Amino acid sequence: MDTSARIYQDLDRILVTREQIAQAVKTLGQKITEDYQGRDLMMVCILKGASIFFTDLIREVDLPVSVGFMAVSSYGSGTSSTGVVRIMKDLDQNIEGKDVLIVEDIVDSGKTLNFLLQVLAQRHPASLSIATLLDKPARRVVDLTAKYFCFNIPDAFVVGYGLDYDEKYRNLPDIGVLKPAVYGGK
Ligand code: IMP
Ligand code: MG
Numbered sequence: 001m002d003t004s005a006r007i008y009q010d011l012d013r014i015l016v017t018r019e020q021i022a023q024a025v026k027t028l029g030q031k032i033t034e035d036y037q038g039r040d041l042m043m044v045c046i047l048k049g050a051s052i053f054f055t056d057l058i059r060e061v062d063l064p065v066s067v068g069f070m071a072v073s074s075y076g077s078g079t080s081s082t083g084v085v086r087i088m089k090d091l092d093q094n095i096e097g098k099d100v101l102i103v104e105d106i107v108d109s110g111k112t113l114n115f116l117l118q119v120l121a122q123r124h125p126a127s128l129s130i131a132t133l134l135d136k137p138a139r140r141v142v143d144l145t146a147k148y149f150c151f152n153i154p155d156a157f158v159v160g161y162g163l164d165y166d167e168k169y170r171n172l173p174d175i176g177v178l179k180p181a182v183y184g185g186k
Contacts, residue, residue: 003174007169007171007172008176010169010179011176011179012176012178012179014176015158015175015176015177016134016151016153016161017174021133025053025056025060025150028057028060028148028150029057029058029059029060029061029062032057032060032101036063037063039099039126040098040099041063041098041099041101042065042066042093042100043058043061043068043101043103043131044091044100044101044102044120045103046070046072046102047069047089048071048162049104049105049163050104052161052162052170053105053133053161054103057103066093066098068091068092068095069089069091070087070089070116071087072087073085074111074112085112085115085116087119095123096125097124097125098126100120100126100127101129101130101131102116102117102128102131103132104133105134106132106133106134106158107130107134107140107144107146108136108139108140109142110140110141110144111141111142113130113132113144113146114142114144129148130144130146130148131148131149132150133149133161133162134152134153134158134163134175135149135151135152136153136154138154139155151175156177157177157178158176158177158178159172160173160174160176161173161174161175165182165183166183
């Protein structure tokens with residue numbers, strides 16, 4: 001999709017380009033490949049936001065990984081966390097003894113991943129870590145650090161490459177800052 005496409009008119013600016021994303025995903029895939037040599041790695045995609053990142057990332061990992069999918073709901077249709085996290089879809093396989101890497105789109109307040117870590121830790125994986133595409137450290141309210149992240153971003157609401165506003169804009173190939181007018185701001 002070209003950046004002159006209609007959907008791009010809703011953006012204030014592009015924050016991370018598709019080329020920067022591709023390079024970072026490749027580098028991260030290589031790092032995961034090195035770090036998990038000889039381990040039983042299972043990568044868990046947190047739907048829906050991480051879906052595009054996940055499918056790109058697993059193809060950059062040169063190991064026989066297994067994959068799993070979970071869906072959690074934390075936001076409703078707004079732009080800040082309610083603090084209420086619900087599992088909408090659980091894993092359909094056992095993670096006991098596996099090296100589990102949770103793949104998430106963004107760590108914002110950290111509440112969603114904090115909750116997920118607690119839930120999955122109770123299932124006795126050999127290890128449990130996080131790979132996130134984006135990290136917004138300025139917004140953190142719980143103490144949480146991702147083992148891997150691709151980009152640190154400022155405190156702005158972003159969409160694209162899987163991230164949504166009200167379920168839309170996930171299909172943008174780049175990551176951009178939405179015009180506040182789109183969600184009723186100034
Ligand atoms: P947290 O629980 O506050 O860390 O929120 C994590 C979830 O909020 C992410 O998985 C996203 O779905 C959503 N989120 C947080 N910030 C943004 C953003 O800037 N754009 C789109 N979704 C976001
Ligand atoms: Mg999400």
